[in-house]
Every structure is written in structure tokens, then in C-alpha cells.
Amino acid sequence: MPIPLLDLTRVDPEFERELEEAVLQVLRSGRYILGPEVDALEAELAEYIGAKQVIGLSSGTDALLAALMALNIGPGDAVAVPVYTFFATAGTVSRLGAKPVFVDVEPRYKCMDPAKLAAALEQHGNIKAIMPVHLYGAGADMDAIMQLAESKGIPVVEDAAQAIGTKIKGRSAGTMGVAGCFSTFPSKNLGGIGDGGFLSCMDDAFATKIRQMRNHGQTGSYEHAFVGGNFRIDALQAAGLRVKLRRIEQMTEARRANADRYRELFAAKGLDEVEVPADQDRHCYHQYLIHLPRAKRDALLGALREQQIGCAVYYPIPLHLQPCYADLKHSTGDFPIAEDAALRNLALPIYPELRADEQETVVKAIAAAL
Ligand SMILES: Cc1ncc(COP(=O)(O)O)c(C=O)c1O
Incomplete structure (x- = not known):
């Protein structure tokens, strides 16, 4: 499925x-x-x-x-x-x-x-x-x-x-x-x-x-x-x-619980090379992004998509490298943290209705692909 x-x-x-x-x-x-x-x-x-x-x-x-x-x-x-x-x-x-x-x-x-x-x-x-x-x-x-x-x-x-x-x-x-x-x-x-x-x-x-x-x-x-x-x-x-x-608190808590579950699943699989997002005072987890070694991100993206597991890169091009901002005369290397994030991040499903067994499938697929 x-x-x-x-x-x-x-x-x-x-x-x-x-x-x-x-x-x-x-x-x-x-x-x-x-x-x-x-x-x-x-x-x-x-x-x-x-x-x-x-x-x-x-x-x-x-x-x-x-x-x-x-x-x-x-x-x-x-x-x-x-x-x-x-x-x-x-x-x-x-x-x-x-x-x-x-x-x-x-x-x-x-x-x-x-x-x-x-x-x-x-x-x-x-x-x-x-x-x-x-x-x-x-x-x-x-x-x-x-x-x-x-x-x-x-x-x-x-x-x-x-x-x-x-x-x-x-x-x-x-x-x-x-x-x-x-x-x-x-x-x-x-x-x-x-x-x-x-x-x-x-x-x-x-x-x-x-x-x-x-x-x-x-x-x-x-x-x-x-x-x-x-x-x-x-x-x-x-x-x-x-x-x-009327349901926003309940939905936010469900997202936060899903984030906790991902962290536990990644830890249980010993996937040390996957950086999972740290929790905060109160992160609302609009997105849940992992970060991977540069050489592995695109291969993982392909593998997950092949298995019909939704994932996405937010965002592939930092603003200074956008064609419409060429007149600002920036180049690669000007903003190294953003450039690195663009090459390493991957967003995983995190919505409140996501099931625990689906999260297990996602993490298993990531472990197999890495
Ligand atoms: C960080 C950020 N700023 C601004 C917007 C613009 O919001 P909208 O799509 O409602 O115009 C979005 C969402 O799309 C966003 O994620």
C-alpha cells in the first residue's frame, strides 16, 4: 500500500x-x-x-x-x-x-x-x-x-x-x-x-x-x-x-507523537548516519525532515519513491541560487549551511492520521536502502 x-x-x-x-x-x-x-x-x-x-x-x-x-x-x-x-x-x-x-x-x-x-x-x-x-x-x-x-x-x-x-x-x-x-x-x-x-x-x-x-x-x-x-x-x-x-491541539499532539515514534524507530535500527530533528520547546512538526550523507540522499529518495513512500526535498534550491535572483550576484559557497541542507534533507510523512505500522514501514525501507 x-x-x-x-x-x-x-x-x-x-x-x-x-x-x-x-x-x-x-x-x-x-x-x-x-x-x-x-x-x-x-x-x-x-x-x-x-x-x-x-x-x-x-x-x-x-x-x-x-x-x-x-x-x-x-x-x-x-x-x-x-x-x-x-x-x-x-x-x-x-x-x-x-x-x-x-x-x-x-x-x-x-x-x-x-x-x-x-x-x-x-x-x-x-x-x-x-x-x-x-x-x-x-x-x-x-x-x-x-x-x-x-x-x-x-x-x-x-x-x-x-x-x-x-x-x-x-x-x-x-x-x-x-x-x-x-x-x-x-x-x-x-x-x-x-x-x-x-x-x-x-x-x-x-x-x-x-x-x-x-x-x-x-x-x-x-x-x-x-x-x-x-x-x-x-x-x-x-x-x-x-x-x-477545534482540533488543532489534538492534531499537533498527534504530529509530535509521530515525531517521537520516528526518533525511537531510527534509534532502534541504529541508523546513526540519519540525523533526526531534535525536539524543541514545542515544535509543531509541519514537516519532519531527516538529514543524510550527501552521497546517499538522492538514492534514498529514488528508492522510497519506487516503493510508493511519499518523501520530498524542502527545498532543493536555496534562494540565492534561484534564477530570478541572479542579479544579486551570489554564487555557490556564499551560504554553506543552506546549501548543505538542500543536498542532504528529506521530508517524511508526519501527518496526524499516519499510522504506527506505516512509520515502521518507512523506517524499514530507509534502513534497507542505506
Ligand atoms: C515559509 C512560508 N512562507 C510563506 C508561505 C506562503 O503561504 P501561502 O501559500 O498561503 O501564500 C508558505 C506556504 O506556502 C511558507 O511555507
Whole structure:
């Protein structure tokens, strides 16, 4: 039997029933964009992550974009981003005419390395925002990053797209910077039934600005004090997400239990050459990535795929080597930790509904292939 990397069809019947009912209610309500479902979702999310305000948005990408627009980032500005992340983190900077300044990641969790950030801040006087990413659901070193940012008066926008449920020293990812940007893309831990996202913040004035930003900067009746965009979330998404949010803790704990089981299985097989991710204060395990000797990763990827075991490389090309950033004139060797991770990592199935026997099959297949 194939073991997919992610299987969104494995849902319990009660969840399915609640989801269908929620969707039908929206269909019959005639309120399809923003409205009471979105208001309720925002309040529930704010409570869940411990933010003062949450604003529902059209995607995680648009959450990053809206945050940077609210900070007036534009041509001539630079934004510090980790060189190893999903493309949107840097893409939003470039779309505003600003320049991403890449920062290498630390070797343990592959999040922005504060020491390298300090060096980038010394080198680039025009950095106007810092965007750490809580990659795979691991928390970035927010103490060190916030300290550096505060010493220079630079706002921090947390890319928490992969980190709902992640805790860093007891605080939720996305609640430490000026804004936390989350994605509810279907594959995310809190995944919707289409594109969606939200932004969390602790400042009422910033929240108001984002609410206006998602509606073309509208500040009065067809009056626009600034230029925003259409970053609104659909009621259908909100209704679906509310059903899932009721189960997010249970699902996060299931992911964490699966991660523990993988660690035990790897240890029992004596697979010392496989580096398994260390647990953290509270990793939400959006992804579970192992790291292998360079020469073995691609062969293992092929072997697992042949046996219909889902796996993937997140991400094969660090941002500085992306063709669209050739003008930044970086080359191989500039960001060694990210480059090494790109050649050695492999994501394994970790979703809450994954069965113990399937995990055993995955680890057995890895042991046989190595
Ligand atoms: C780290 C990171 N940032 C930003 C995004 C963008 O989110 P979305 O796909 O909802 O636009 C994603 C997810 O795809 C992501 O993983």
C-alpha cells in the first residue's frame, strides 16, 4: 500500500460531518467574503495563539505582503530574510521593489542564524525589516533576533506560515514581532479548503491598518487613504478553518507523537548516519525532515519513491541560487549551511492520521536502502 507524504482525505467522519455542515451554512447565508464567520475565526485564532488581534487574509503570501506594505517597505529598502525558506518570504520583498538581504541559517533547525543576521545588519545600513521564518514548524531564535532588531529599532515580521501551534519559550510563534504571518494553504497544519492566511499582532493601530490594507486601503466610504490590495479571506475558508481549529491541539499532539515514534524507530535500527530533528520547546512538526550523507540522499529518495513512500526535498534550491535572483550576484559557497541542507534533507510523512505500522514501514525501507 502506498504511504503518501500527506493525505488530506484521511478524516474522521465527525470532522467531515461538521465541515460539510459549516460549508452548507455559508452557502445558504449569502455572505461569502469577510462577515460573521471571519469575525468569529479571527477571535478564536487570537485566543488560540495569544495575540491581541488576528486579521483573516487571502493567503500567507498576502499576509507577508500586507505586513511589509504597512511598514512602507519599498524601493531603496532592504529586508533581511533567511536564505533557506519557501520562496514567498523573499518574493514579497521583491514585489515591493525592495531588496532581500539573504542570511544563512543555523545548522540545527535551519532557521535564520542570529550571528549571521548581526553581520548582515552591519553590512547593509538600509535594512528596514527582518523576517525570520519558523521553518518546518521549528521556532527561530526569537530572543536573539528580537534583541538585535530592538537595538537597531528595526521591525520584525515573523513568517509563521508553517508554525501554527509552535511555542518558543512558552510563547506562540507569530506573537513576538510586529506581525506574525500565517498560511492556511490546505497542506498546512491548520489547512483550509483553498487558499487562505492570517496576520496576528499585538498593536491595535497596526491591526486597523492591516484591516484597511486588505480592502484597498479603504478608510471611509470609497475613500482610500493609502493603496492596499484585495487581501480578503472568504467566509467559506473561515467556516472550514473554524472546524479544524477545534482540533488543532489534538492534531499537533498527534504530529509530535509521530515525531517521537520516528526518533525511537531510527534509534532502534541504529541508523546513526540519519540525523533526526531534535525536539524543541514545542515544535509543531509541519514537516519532519531527516538529514543524510550527501552521497546517499538522492538514492534514498529514488528508492522510497519506487516503493510508493511519499518523501520530498524542502527545498532543493536555496534562494540565492534561484534564477530570478541572479542579479544579486551570489554564487555557490556564499551560504554553506543552506546549501548543505538542500543536498542532504528529506521530508517524511508526519501527518496526524499516519499510522504506527506505516512509520515502521518507512523506517524499514530507509534502513534497507542505506
Ligand atoms: C515559509 C512560508 N512562507 C510563506 C508561505 C506562503 O503561504 P501561502 O501559500 O498561503 O501564500 C508558505 C506556504 O506556502 C511558507 O511555507
